[in-house]
Amino acid sequence: MTTPSGPGRPPAARPRVRTDLDGLPLFRGRAAEPGTIGLDCNESPFAPPAAVQAALSGAVQGLNRYPDNSSADLTARLAERHGVPPATVCLGPGSVGLCVQLIQITCAAGDEVIVPWRSFEVYPSLAGTAGAVVRRVPLTSGHALDLPAMAAAISDRTRLVFVCSPNNPTGTSVSRSAVERFLAEVPPDVLVVLDEAYAEFTEQEADPLDGFGLVRDxxxxxxxxxxxxxxxxxxxxxxxxxxxxxxxxxxxAELLGRVAVPYAVGTLAQRAAVAALDCEREVRERCRHLTEERERVRAALLDAGWDVPVSGANFLWLAAGSAAEAFAAHCREQRILVRAFPGEGVRVTVGADTENDAFLAAAARFAPIDAGGAVGR
Ligand SMILES: Cc1ncc(COP(=O)(O)O)c(C=O)c1O
Known part of the structure; x- marks a missing residue:
């Protein structure tokens, strides 16, 4: 077989792919490890409600057909629930899919995306995929978003700002009035995304964000x-x-639709989500239970001398500093998976009660090491 080559064109040894993607971190997700307790991915420990499972079974028969690309039923339900017109609601393949689309509609190569840091780990790689430049704005010493510093970081090249609240992985929340002050500093041509993946676990009584309410207003x-x-x-x-x-x-929303992968939100996902909206009481009760468990686990960790900020999410942040990796390795030896951010801390998801007990027992067996005061026991 000969290699085709045009005039003046040397045969390419391999496809000419983008070299600017070389440094992008590879998202690995969780490697399946049977027999371990997975407290590393911020998942719910509960199986989907029975009514959701029934809706899924009922939808299987129609899977020879493509899904409804407009997700009309679910869009209408969400619009009604939040008191907004359907034209303002978009569905995506996970909210991370919508993050990709939000970057696509705002950023070309060289444009800037501002993210708090540390925050949701995929923001930088998704922005990098578009060739955008990521500006990371450090969190405050209290592990919270520094909104004034994020506003100050906006430049003429800024197209997009992610505000993650509660913040993954630290669990800290920003208030509505702090976000309003921030928005007053943001030029109207810069898009701000309020990422509220964990909003349902927030019990902030004074001045809660509720990004959906804010955007509606x-x-x-x-x-x-x-x-x-x-x-x-x-x-x-x-x-x-x-x-x-x-x-x-x-x-x-219209632009998000234009860049969407056709049929990206499958039939089962749409049907399950509609059924889940019908189980609101059950979902709320589960969240309430998990937030109670969160507070139980946090109290035990605080008692043991860990620095654990108040969390509005279904996980806790142990500001373990240089002990982070050793602590995660210790938990792994006890067959418990937690998420270490080397040199910074450890994120642990609130699981089922027995899983949380197992985690606390493992944490209690961790030999305290001097991590420059980070593990203050
Ligand atoms: C802050 C934040 N945003 C978005 C996502 C994406 O969630 P999903 O794509 O499952 O909707 C996550 C997932 O962990 C997250 O932590």
Missing amino acids: LLRQGRTNVVALRTFSKAYGLAGLRIGYCLSAPPV
Whole structure:
């Protein structure tokens, strides 16, 4: 076989792929490890409600057909629930799929995306895929988003800002008034995404964010540069189905539709999400139980001398500093998976009661090491 080559064109040894992607981190997800307790992915420990499982079984028969590309039923349900027009609601293959689309509609090579850091680990790689430049704005010493510093980091090249609340992996939340002050500093041509993947676990009584409520109010005032993002993966326990949604101004929603992968949100995901919205009481009760468990685990960790910020999510952040990897390795030896961020801390998901007991027992067996004061026991 000969290698085709045009005039003046040396035969290529391999496909000419983008070399600027070489440094992108590879997202590995969890490696299946039977017999371990997985507290490393912020999943729900509960199987989907029985009514959701029944809806899934009922939908199997029609899987020879493509899904409804407009997700009309689910869109209508979400619009009704949040008191907004259907044209402002978009569905995506997980909220991470919508993050990709939000970057696609705002960024070309060289444009800037601002992210708090540390935050959801895939923001930088998704932005890098578009050739965008990522500006990471450090968290405060209290592990919270530094919104004034994020506002100050905006430049003429900034196209997109991610505000993650509760923040993954630290669990800290920002208040509505802090976000409003921040938005007052953001030029109207810069898109701000309020990523609320864990909103259902937040019990902030004073001044809660509720990004959906905020975006709805802003849309009524004609402000079009803020998007609120949520998911069925966490509180609704549908991580395996991949479905998320967002609320935005209609022109933004329209563009999100243009860049969407056709039929990306499958029939099963749509049907399950509609059924899950009908199980609101059950879902709320599960979230309440998990937040109680979160507080039980946090209290025990605080008693043991760990620095654990208040969390509004279904996970806790142990600011373990240089002990992070050793602590995660110790937990792994006890067959418990937690997520280490080397040199920074460990994120542990709130699981089923017995799983949390097992984690606390493992944590209690961790030999305290001097991590420069990070493990203050
Ligand atoms: C802050 C944040 N946003 C978005 C996502 C994506 O969730 P999904 O794609 O499952 O909806 C996650 C998942 O862990 C997350 O932590």
